[in-house]
Amino acid sequence: xxxxxxxxxxxxxxxxxxxFPRPPARPDQxxxxxxxxxxxxxxxxxxxxxxxxxxxxxxxxxMVRVLDENSRAVGPWAxxxxxxxxxxxxxxxxxxxxxxxxxxxMLNAQRQGKTSFYLQCTGEEAxxxxxxxxxxxxxxxxxxxxQQTLLIAAxxxxxSLMGQLYSNDLDPLKxxxxxxxxxxxxxxFFSISGNLGTxxxxxxxxxxxxxxxxxxxxxxxxxxxxxxASNDFHSALLSASVYLPPVVLNVVNNQWAISTYTGTxxxxxxxxxxxxxxYGIPALRVDGNxxxxxxxxxxxxxxxxxxxxxxxxxxxxTYRVAAHSTSDDPTAxxxxxxxxxxxxxxxxxxxxxxxxxxxxxxxERHVQAEAEILDEVTAIQKAVxxxxxxxxxxxxxxxxxxxxxxxxxxxxxRRQRQEMGC
Amino acid sequence: xxxxxxxxxxxxxMDVKLMDDPSVIVFGEDVGYFGGVFRCTAGLQARHGEExxxxxxxxxxxxxxxxxxxxxxxxxxxxxxxxxxxxxxxxDQITQEAARLRHRSNEQFTCPLVVRMPTGGGIFGxxxxxxxxxxxxxxxxxxxxxxPATPYDAKGLLISAIEDPDPVIFLEPKRIYNGPFFGDHxxxxxxxxxxxxxxxPEGHYTVPLGKAEIRRAGSDVTVLAYGTMVHVAEAAAxxxxxxxxxxxxxxxxxxxVETIRTSVEKTGRCVVVHEATRTGGFGGELIAEVQEACFxxxxxxxxxxTGWDAPYPHAQEWDYFPSPARIARALVQxxxx
Numbered sequence: 220x221x222x223x224x225x226x227x228x229x230x231x232x233x234x235x236x237x238x239f240p241r242p243p244a245r246p247d248q249x250x251x252x253x254x255x256x257x258x259x260x261x262x263x264x265x266x267x268x269x270x271x272x273x274x275x276x277x278x279x280x281x282m283v284r285v286l287d288e289n290s291r292a293v294g295p296w297a298x299x300x301x302x303x304x305x306x307x308x309x310x311x312x313x314x315x316x317x318x319x320x321x322x323x324x325m326l327n328a329q330r331q332g333k334t335s336f337y338l339q340c341t342g343e344e345a346x347x348x349x350x351x352x353x354x355x356x357x358x359x360x361x362x363x364x365x366q367q368t369l370l371i372a373a374x375x376x377x378x379s380l381m382g383q384l385y386s387n388d389l390d391p392l393k394x395x396x397x398x399x400x401x402x403x404x405x406x407x408f409f410s411i412s413g414n415l416g417t418x419x420x421x422x423x424x425x426x427x428x429x430x431x432x433x434x435x436x437x438x439x440x441x442x443x444x445x446x447x448a449s450n451d452f453h454s455a456l457l458s459a460s461v462y463l464p465p466v467v468l469n470v471v472n473n474q475w476a477i478s479t480y481t482g483t484x485x486x487x488x489x490x491x492x493x494x495x496x497x498y499g500i501p502a503l504r505v506d507g508n509x510x511x512x513x514x515x516x517x518x519x520x521x522x523x524x525x526x527x528x529x530x531x532x533x534x535x536x537t538y539r540v541a542a543h544s545t546s547d548d549p550t551a552x553x554x555x556x557x558x559x560x561x562x563x564x565x566x567x568x569x570x571x572x573x574x575x576x577x578x579x580x581x582x583e584r585h586v587q588a589e590a591e592i593l594d595e596v597t598a599i600q601k602a603v604x605x606x607x608x609x610x611x612x613x614x615x616x617x618x619x620x621x622x623x624x625x626x627x628x629x630x631x632x633r634r635q636r637q638e639m640g641c
Numbered sequence: 642x643x644x645x646x647x648x649x650x651x652x653x654x655m656d657v658k659l660m661d662d663p664s665v666i667v668f669g670e671d672v673g674y675f676g677g678v679f680r681c682t683a684g685l686q687a688r689h690g691e692e693x694x695x696x697x698x699x700x701x702x703x704x705x706x707x708x709x710x711x712x713x714x715x716x717x718x719x720x721x722x723x724x725x726x727x728x729x730x731x732x733d734q735i736t737q738e739a740a741r742l743r744h745r746s747n748e749q750f751t752c753p754l755v756v757r758m759p760t761g762g763g764i765f766g767x768x769x770x771x772x773x774x775x776x777x778x779x780x781x782x783x784x785x786x787x788x789p790a791t792p793y794d795a796k797g798l799l800i801s802a803i804e805d806p807d808p809v810i811f812l813e814p815k816r817i818y819n820g821p822f823f824g825d826h827x828x829x830x831x832x833x834x835x836x837x838x839x840x841x842p843e844g845h846y847t848v849p850l851g852k853a854e855i856r857r858a859g860s861d862v863t864v865l866a867y868g869t870m871v872h873v874a875e876a877a878a879x880x881x882x883x884x885x886x887x888x889x890x891x892x893x894x895x896x897x898v899e900t901i902r903t904s905v906e907k908t909g910r911c912v913v914v915h916e917a918t919r920t921g922g923f924g925g926e927l928i929a930e931v932q933e934a935c936f937x938x939x940x941x942x943x944x945x946x947t948g949w950d951a952p953y954p955h956a957q958e959w960d961y962f963p964s965p966a967r968i969a970r971a972l973v974q975x976x977x978x
Binding site: 411414417450457626 | 738746
């Protein structure tokens with residue numbers, strides 16, 4: 220058979236081309252964030268709590284920022300926040316420093332083989348720390364594995380946090396879960412699954428239950444930019460749009476899903492926040508490295524949900540400075556110095572600079588605080604390690620495998636436990 | 642005592658629980674205003690209000706995902722998946738979330754929810770309205786899997802399921818929603834009103850999870866069946882003239898091994914019957930349990946009569962569905978061995 224040769228004009232018409240989004244820079248190239256537009260601080264107003272999606276476009280494609288280049292809090296969102304005491308801001312700074320110290324110590328512990336796995340949140344500290352301090356007791360976060368900040372700012376005991384990482388007898392989860400998959404109901408922290416996206420629609424369900432019971436509590440869903448591609452992101456937004464429960468849907472856009480550039484999850488979408496508008500859910504994009512912007516927008520969104528104005532989505536714009544996890548090497552897929560080039564800076568440095576400009580902090584006090592916090596974290600770490608690590612294990616009873624599969628141990632599990640010899 | 646179809650019995654179970662427990666809510670596709678495509682929730686919204694009984698978008702992952710979030714807070718959602726064939730978008734939420742929440746959170750959070758779904762064939766539903774996916778749930782630690790064969794059991798088991806502290810997959814054999822089915826599709830349909838198991842109390846009662854029921858006592862061979870096949874197996878036994886002991890398992894997980902063991906030790910023979918595909922099916926698990934527990938009492942090889950390992954057909958439904966004749970052949974075969 221003769222091959223069919225199409226005429227040239229016809230070939231052009233049928234030449235559909237696929238798009239394969241690529242990051243602006245790979246390891247052998249200089250970092251390039253020229254595609255990211257950083258609007259000036261204070262540019263966006265504070266919308267009314269009952270804003271509708273169709274009026275929220277400027278918030279969804281813009282970026283709420285409070286701290287300007289001179290480290291001053293400016294604009295309507297700074298005014299909305301009102302007179303924030305130095306004490307409150309120093310608490311926020313201490314939360315973030317504590318988070319950084321814990322991340323540093325636990326990464327180190329993993330490298331020493333004391334735990335099998337760890338995952339840092341470097342660069343994203345302002346988001347969870349700032350958000351958590353705006354919640355009330357009884358509100359529930361449905362976090363991903365990179366929201367340990369929520370635990371830190373909820374003053375979750377480090378003994379429990381580290382015990383979970385070491386799977387020793389201080390582990391509230393009895394060694395059943397991979398390190399970092401915490402669960403802390405009393406601290407408003409839902410059990411982390413590890414299956415991406417599933418928690419997002421569960422947050423909506425929790426919020427619906429709260430509204431049905433009239434208990435005045437809200438839920439906060441958390442998801443990364445990569446997992447917005449999961450079907451439960453859609454399930455959550457649709458359900459929230461249909462039933463209008465008191466839920467704040469957070470998207471932490473840290474630019475990377477392990478090695479996959481955020482563009483692969485975003486496609487032709489303008490921003491992740493803008494996606495919510497199609498569901499009729501108002502949304503804002505926020506400078507996630509600006510602690511004051513985080514605090515202000517969190518307070519607004521939580522207030523909106525609690526007062527019954529329905530769901531809202533917040534895209535926290537940030538950058539994942541560290542590797543995805545201890546099983547990842549980001550130098551294989553992105554420029555080594557990309558974090559330094561990140562246009563929104565470092566959240567700790569920015570809040571520190573603001574406090575100094577206000578006259579409420581100094582370089583000396585900062586150095587001293589860092590040292591104190593590191594000492595405190597290290598001391599707790601030592602105490603927790605005395606209960607056992609992977610290097611020096613004090614195993615939890617294997618019978619724990621069978622406990623809690625069901626409320627009551629069924630016969631077949633009783634037989635299996637017997638077979639195991641416990 | 643009232644006469645009820647299985648549909649009415651299921652509705653009555655939900656009605657009773659909606660009345661006596663404010664944490665119970667019912668939702669799913671078409672279940673609210675309309676009352677469900679099989680009418681299982683008809684009238685419940687009008688009786689209990691839209692906040693207790695409501696419609697959802699066509700998103701099974703959301704139906705179960707929302708229910709997980711609600712159950713974790715202490716509510717008791719009883720949700721409907723319109724057909725078991727549609728459950729797969731929710732499989733992640735059921736198997737990775739609902740099933741493991743108690744264990745993974747060391748009981749900080751639990752998941753007392755029921756996922757109801759019509760299962761099985763016999764209604765000319767083709768491959769997307771006829772499947773029997775029970776083995777995909779019995780393979781999951783943390784779930785309970787229930788399938789009634791009569792209106793009385795349907796109500797009592799559903800009330801137990803709603804009251805259970807753990808997630809329950811509640812499979813409803815849709816072929817016997819309105820009356821028992823004995824495997825002859827050309828025969829006259831029998832309504833539940835003329836069957837003793839169609840007598841159902843109006844109020845609250847339970848049938849315990851994890852307990853099988855001997856439907857017909859016999860001494861020759863034990864037949865293990867559930868759902869529609871309980872009735873088909875009864876017809877097959879009488880067709881074959883074999884004194885079969887027919888056990889309606891009712892709960893597949895956790896399995897009532899004791900009742901099975903006692904029966905097989907007595908009869909020395911066992912035939913397993915289910916509609917689902919054979920390979921990797923729940924029948925394999927039953928055979929293994931029987932072999933481990935009763936090997937020295939066996940007088941014949943254990944046999945399975947199941948759906949074929951092919952997609953469920955439309956026009957050839959009755960060549961696929963395990964017929965009384967096929968079951969009868971198996972019964973005669975084990976008696977001859």
